[in-house]
Amino acid sequence: MIKIAPSILSADFSKLGEEVKRLDKGGADIVHIDVMDGHFVPNITIGPLVVKAIRPYTRLPFDVHLMMDNPMEFVDAYVEAGADSITVHAEVLPHLHRAIHYIKGLGVKAAVALNPSTPLNVLEYVLGDVDMVLLMTVNPGFGGQKFITAMMDKIRKLADMRSTYGADFCIQVDGGIGLHNIRDVVKAGAEVIVAGSAVFGAQDIKGIIEAMRQEAKL
Numbered sequence: 001m002i003k004i005a006p007s008i009l010s011a012d013f014s015k016l017g018e019e020v021k022r023l024d025k026g027g028a029d030i031v032h033i034d035v036m037d038g039h040f041v042p043n044i045t046i047g048p049l050v051v052k053a054i055r056p057y058t059r060l061p062f063d064v065h066l067m068m069d070n071p072m073e074f075v076d077a078y079v080e081a082g083a084d085s086i087t088v089h090a091e092v093l094p095h096l097h098r099a100i101h102y103i104k105g106l107g108v109k110a111a112v113a114l115n116p117s118t119p120l121n122v123l124e125y126v127l128g129d130v131d132m133v134l135l136m137t138v139n140p141g142f143g144g145q146k147f148i149t150a151m152m153d154k155i156r157k158l159a160d161m162r163s164t165y166g167a168d169f170c171i172q173v174d175g176g177i178g179l180h181n182i183r184d185v186v187k188a189g190a191e192v193i194v195a196g197s198a199v200f201g202a203q204d205i206k207g208i209i210e211a212m213r214q215e216a217k218l
Ligand SMILES: O=C(CO)[C@@H](O)[C@H](O)COP(=O)(O)O
Pocket: 007, 009, 010, 034, 065, 138, 139, 140, 141, 142, 143, 144, 145, 174, 175, 176, 177, 194, 195, 196, 197, 198
């Protein structure tokens, strides 16, 4: 069973609480929260105060993706604000193993994200530690970009690595995913699908989420 995790980056920020409620009613599995610091990526988005403010609007898990140069300085604050899982980028963390275990020690799930150009081998010695690996399928920073087709092979290779190493993390993909390609990414091995513009660009959120689930059925 795949999980649909709409990114609120494409939501109407003037009424985020209501937008989160719409996702809940529409049948989303997870709320994906994109945190950008203006350094690691050229955009600035959502602080812990905002996460705390929208937390009462749903019981869906909050998956917080930290696109930051110094994520470990903020992990505690996002967990206190209501995050259920925290994703950090391998590119900024020389002590990735320590970071993963620190996050798990806070009682939430730990995920590691890779930018499109980052090779999978940086994960080799933490494959048994992570709960989820997030493969960015666009260069992070903005919603509405085109899926980078070379990422299809990267998803397959990560799924192969998982079986080779007998690991059991989830594979999440993020960027440029919608009805046109969800079947292909799922076939390649993706299980948690982040989608921003495809979900919030649709009039009917329930309809698009259902359609994506149907389309993903192999
Ligand atoms: O993290 C990011 C962008 O950095 C993503 O979560 C995007 O926001 C996904 O948006 P779409 O590509 O689905 O519009």
